[in-house]
Amino acid sequence: MTPQEHAAAAADLLRAERTGQQIGLLTLRHPEISMDDAYAIQSAILAAKLEQGRRVIGWKIGLTSKAMQSALGIDIPDSGILFDDMAFDSGATVPAGRFIQPRIEAEIAFVMGGAVGGEGVTRADVMAATQYVAPAIEILDTRVERRDAASGQPRRIFDTISDNAANAGIVLGRERHPPDSDLRWVGAIVSRNGEVEETGLGAGVLNDPVESVVWLARRMAQYGQSIEPGQVILSGSFIRPVECPPGAEIHADFGPFGSVEIAFAGGARPAPR
Template sequence: MDYQRIATALLEAEKSGVPIEPLTKQNPNLTAEDAYQIQLAQVALKVMKGAKVVGKKIGLTSAVMQEMFQVNEPDYGHLLDDMMYVDGDTLPLDSFIEPKLESEIAFVLKQDLRGPGITAVDVAAATDYVVPAFELIDSRIVDWNIKFADTVADNGSSARAILGGQPTPLAAVDLAHIGMNVWKNGRQIDTAAGAAVMGNPLQAVVWLANALGNFGISLNAGEIVLSGALAKAVPVQEGDVFSASFAHIGSVSVSFTKEEMS
């Protein structure tokens, strides 16, 4: 299978805003292993053009999403420096195809983590702090018509990350019981708790470190890890303003507009 060709097609779809047919339709025998190789090829192409890997995102952390994709584990993607935004930023929608927003808890690491064999104790020791975050997901596959291998190859359907809140050490919070409220255009649309992510977001990072170890990849000091959505992904439209408030660790907000024509 030509990983490079498929990676290039996904990157072109991202750049042009024109999605492609499902990879699993074009390649019925596409495996999860193939999909991760395509993802790595995409990342390598972006790095070659000057981008820098600054972290990872974890997806499919809830039982309902795993059931939907008929898998029994999450997936992951790479975060690059040009994907990162901060609390209060405005993002241009012209850059995306059919974006949706997820509310998450982000970990920032102070030590490397390299699987296999990583435990929750290891992750806690390696974490500098946590902050609230949004992940903007988008699919370069037409109409979000995706299976597990499609989203993996498409860098976990990741597009942007927005970090907010105040840096909070893990020792100061109980991640499983952190409550969250989400607002869209001033109206509350969802609530959830940290336990929605694999019982505890810490366990999602444990899974990630060990999964990456299978590819000889480590999580490095200074990297950001989006640990998975606490609630459902919400479609984004022009003019939308979102905010999410997390008990003990602060809030994050983002707004969306059409890019001005020059």
């Protein structure tokens, strides 16, 4: 793909986010698309949002479980960018129509006290740079169709990465914990409208959520980026995504680690802004 094609794809994705009208699969439009192309489209989205006045508050890591990687035929995670307008307080209600097809995942968030970066980043580096960890919910959305209606082809990893790794929001729990606990055993019971939908343990995230942040720092180094102080890192989900239609009320119970709640208002999407 050319830089002009990267910019055009980013513009289409931003328009989809603004209007609520999904675009077709980029992998059908550009069969030659590569991982580098997908991250270049994501970078074009980043540049556009910064120009609009948005601020980067962190990063998300996705596709950290074996099940999700197998489903997409890959063997590595992906990553996306958290912007300031994506943050919701625990217990808040998402306005009607804010997202197209929202889903949520339960995750462990790392809040960084120091910078960390470079291809040689180690587990010890990540632990030293982490100020605290907290329970979190990631809100997913898709500005790209999940499946092409004509051919039946599903989204591929390149579609997802281009679409900012399907990232749309973050809900950070109020509890704060030192990073030196064994996060493999931190788990959550996730309910929608009072019924349990998913359960899982931190070990589902690359065997240890800390290793997920190590992977992110090393990947970012390949693109001249690094994790900065104050940023929030969503380390990856240890549950399958839970659909959140209008009226959904989500409660993620992390036991002694804390809890996170988010609701989705009912009603139709407002007119494009």
